[in-house]
Amino acid sequence: MSPIARYPGFLPVTILCLVILYAPLLVVMVYSFNESTSITRWGSFSLVWYAEVFSGPESAIFKAAAWNSLIIAIAAATSATVIATSAALAMLRAGTFRGKTASFALINLPLMVPEIVTAVATLIFFSAIGFQRGLLTILLAHIVFCIPFAYLPIAARLQGIEAHFEEAAMDLYATRWQALRLVLLPLMLPGIMAGFLLAFIISLDDFIITNFVKGAGIETLPTAIFGAVKQGIKPNIMAISTLMLLVSVLVVTASYFLSKLGNHNS
């Protein structure tokens, strides 16, 4: 047994945490395969609720919401990744410049600001400048809060790449731009991919900010689910939740292995 397991109370506390964290998820996953309409009594195994998700009366709403979520997540993660990559290059490769510390704080501050504050502030901002609420307002808000999440793995990766690689490229007659394109970006790629996937997931499951800045009649998956739950919980919600969980787990796992992969060959 490892030394940490010898601390008194280690096992009960661990089990308690695991149960609180994962038992609800397990219940949702198991009951999504429940044949009965009750969300607490087990009938028999069935895929009816998955069928309901794709072809039931609410399927149109969920499909539209899923498309919105996907489009916003891809667009927001792509934009945030481009911005975060540029920011990381400026912070770590451009030497010292005025306002560097302030920039660093500003990039990471959104991680610390309570989300509800950002949501209210963003809503007020869009109303103040008279910006019509709709898909575009969701996208803009998502890009902004995704930047720090994309920045962290990208900056971590870039920090591990020594400056002599770019110098070696310039020594071989590469311009600054060629050194970036042919040497630095390929070496940064695992970090960039990890940053993109993290931003993608963060955007995909955001509820609070989206709920504030979305226009009337426009839903993303989280807001659509919330709307459906308000009418009463049906097992088809569990099926959707299980599907989203699956996507999240796949993407986060991919992100993890990508960042691992990169660390090996340098």
Place this chain on the structure above:
Amino acid sequence: MKRSEIAVEIAGVDKVFGTGPGQSVALDNISFTVADNEFFTLLGPSGCGKTTLLRIMAGFESLSGGDVLLFGTRLADLPPNKRPINTVFQNYALFPHLSVAEYIGCGRRMLGQGRAESEARVAEMLRLVQLDAMAGRKPAQLSGGQQQRVALARALAPAPKVLLLDEPLSALDLKLRQQMRIELQQIQEETGITFIFVTHDQEEAVAMAVRSAVMSAGRRQQFGSAEEIYETPRNRFVADFIGETNFFEAAVVSNTGAGTRVRIAGGLEVDAAGPRPDGAKTMISIRPERFDLGVEGLPCTVDKLVYLGTDTHYHVRLSDGTPVMVRAQNHLGAAHAFAPGDSAALSVGPGAARVLAD
């Protein structure tokens, strides 16, 4: 030397890192010239500014003062990718994502050369560094010595006017290092490229170079042929850093046109070459191999001896206690002429003593 024969001229180069109270002077008024087609070494202890000077030549570091000229042209305004100079970096800087062949071809491709032409050059370089079989490998699949050769090949491939080598052999084991020294010299002769080779190993510098510059603490200490630097060290640092030597406080006996005659510990009087001392006292250096240990001369006692195969090191003590190091060649039958504790006598041949400027 004619001006056209000078490949690189380092003219009063200064380099200061930082500003204000935290600043540090890395290079202080360094000047020397490197001839075209020369194998030149830059020698100095760790931290003396060798890498900084190379980085200034390559364009990765700006000048704080002075100038660097390449065949008479100022380099200061050219970015690194516009200088016909290549570097073999101290840590090789191989790109983990490129194969050996891709990496070696990199420079030529950047210069806008066609695929076929650059492939021919890559093949030629691979043959030169004997890595034909490794063309498709990634750096992680190469040994240290092989990585070193790749770094050399990729720097040679674009046929630069000057090649800068920053302690390229320091990570290799002794056998491989000795072999690579010879190979480097051959490659330099074959290609005719001017090599500026940085090392902190004085033996390596003396073995490889035609001419060297010796640096310490950001200053040039001496500049000349290996023989000049060894035989006529300008100051105490150079005499100490290049080879082994004995230092003596000496009293000036006479200082006439013929030379300086000095008296050292134990009353030994010798003629010393070098700069004329100003005062009545000076510092002189006598190399261990310039002493003769025999039965005639200054009386001394043998403290210790170290047998080194080709020769023997004797640590002896003069009658007043001054320690002296003597190196005697082991001729057939001459070995171990003295044992620890024996009394012996020291004598010095003409031209052995050297007055040091500071």
